Amino acid sequence: MKLDEIDKCRVPKDEMQDGGLSHEDPTNLRSKKLQDDLQTLGTKLQLHEDNIRFLRTLKDKFVDSIIDLQVTLGKYHASSTPKIETQDGADTQSEDKPSDQKQILQQENSAASILCQLKTNPKMLASDPTLSDDVLGVVAELGKVDDSVLSSLLSEYLGTETMLAIVCKTYNGVKSLEKYDKEGCINKTSGLHGFGTSLGKTLEGRFNVISLETLRPYAGNFVANDPQKRLDIPNPRLPNGDCPPGFIGYAVNMINIDRTYLFFLTASGYGLRETLFYSLFSCLQIYKTRTEMLQAVPCITDGALSLDGGIIKRSGLFCLGNRDDVKVRFSKTSTNSSLPDHYTESERQMKEMKWKKEKILEDMRREQALLDSTRLNFERKKVEFVQFLAETAARQQTPVAMGRSAGR
Template sequence: MLGGGDHRRMSIDIKPPAQLSINSRALPISSPSPLRNVSENSHYMVSREEMQNGAQSQRAESIANHSKKLQDDLHELGQQIKHHEENVKYLKTEKNKLEDSIPDLQVSLGEYNKASFSTTKSEDPAHVNSEEETIQHIIKHEKSAAALLCIAKSQAEALASNHPLTKDVVGIVATLGKLDDDNLSRLLSEYLGLETMLAMVCKTYEGVKALEAYNKNGSINRTFGLHAFAASTGRPLDDRFLVICLENIRPYAGKFIADDPQRRLDLPKPRLLNGETPPGFLGFAVNMITIDNTNLYCVSKDGHNLRETLFYNLLSNLHVYVSREDMLKAMSCIKNGAVSLDGGIIRRPGMFSLGHHGGDIDIKFPNGSERLNLPEKYFEIENRVKETKWKKDRVFEDMQREQALLDRARFNYETKKQEFVQFFAQCSSQAHQYSTGRVSTPR
């Protein structure tokens, strides 16, 4: 009871628990249970299989993409080959047509017997300076390249159209134009200067390269071109010489005078402040030069003639006046230069040639007064022959370019085809290895 009675002690008899002994060998807690081990191994195998399948899928996609690219490249190259083959075939046909038409035109040209037509001569034979005389004067300049070229062109082997030294040379400046007025011929020769009058004119830069070559150290190769010919004649070529390349000249870009057989340039006449043409103005020097019909059509590679290339480059808008007084009064409208028949020369605005030229000017343009009175039809046919030959040459050049492009396309096609074959063989080998379980996982 509670309170003041006997206190009896209550005790509960509980046996103490037995002490547990821990044995690490008996309880290997660090190792998973067999069930857990199986579960994790199964998960690992599934993940590895998924990774392999994913890699194989990516590899298959990569192979498909690369295969498609190779096939697209082959298709594109095949289209290029077809395009160039068609172009070559077309150009061959055009070239054959032009070649076939030339003999017919030459037959028509041969119907005109030049010997049966009269000639118109200058009234004063003492002032006639023929082209042959001009060439003889050029040859007297023994150390000039122009003299060597004249000698070379007179030799039989150099007359061949394919001779490397002369085939691309049109001629010497002094022989490529004619003037009816001997005094004006002398003036223009003085204005241009001896070096320019003796300059050689080539159609293309290939012709320029055929005249001179250089050693590795930059010195002139004396065994090549005009220097080799000079050595063979015993006339060493030691001085500089001028060569004009028509291919690199910017031609006149304006119009021509309508119905003019000489194809003179339609240049605007000079005007004073009052709007009138200066008194004593005779014309433009570039239009006063007479050019042989053979040089009026398709001389340059681009089809331009000598007036719109060579002579426009040399003379530009050079004015010709009757007197110095007329020339000086017109100074306000002289933009490039002027000459007067009494000897005045303005080389360009602000640069005057004063005094008098000492000595005779032997290298000048031949006189153009002596001409055959051939019918206009003759010159039309002659120009058609020249134009047809020019077109044939241009078509042949285009055909050569197309053939080179065709050869290149075929080479690229075969290269790409070999690449595709090797790629296909490699893919087939890897597929066989995979089917036998020996393929390695791509990295």
């Protein structure tokens, strides 16, 4: 409904005055009120329609740019995928599984193992769009570290259950992994349990799932010009103001985000480091030796590790005894995984554009809801105004008809 339709229904002021109505007449006041309401609603309708057109144009531009970048990145992957030579001399793509996936698959009948197997079966995974779109992966495969000592330490600190935790973008992903019947019992034919049965596995025991949207993210700044977007957390300080001897850094910054997820952003615009890994490690400090770590106790708030095996879980909680044999660890960063600058920048741009596109889609849905609500109110107000005009006309004709009857 457009503004010109309001003008068609508008009652001219001179007609009201000719009918003998004063400016203070209730009928005149109500007519003006209805016309003003229609004018306001019509203006809002036009505004929401213009906003939707603008957002749609903006979204289309982002979609085109994303497609162009996907083509560019696709060409790089096609030319850089590792290949192996078969006995007949033909080149095929390498099918070696990353070490983190091998460790996960060895955890028979675990949720993480079933998920990893499920990822190798695209047709089966596609049968549950929410699970395939919302589930990112397992904690152990989302990050890497520079050396095996640090990998062992961080993995032991988190524990096998957390290393095998499944990470979802939103709570919708969590709900897709396990479903229940009316009595509240687990439905073994749906979710990850159902997929496990299809793969010949029985999901045993409990498993942890992390929803990124419900985590409290790091709210500070990032290290300037750092491609890994490390967190700019101030160094710890002893009571005398000095940085503790032997302090190496924070665990959250020693994780190298896998390049597949480096530019991932939640709907709120946060990446994996400031959500997942900050939630897991917070400001966990790393020291060279146990002695140096213990000397720094006054400035340790969120725990600390030392490269020779010392662990402080949190302030006042010390872990003693022999080190655990961790079955699932963070993989070591590959020395051959360096990427050209233009690739990294293109991937960053694509992730950012995808996030902006999702925000635009949210804005479009909100504008559409407002448009539908305003249109409904406009139609109701128009019906009310038309009914008012009909009643007013009927009242004006009644005295004329009575006068003619009296004259006869």
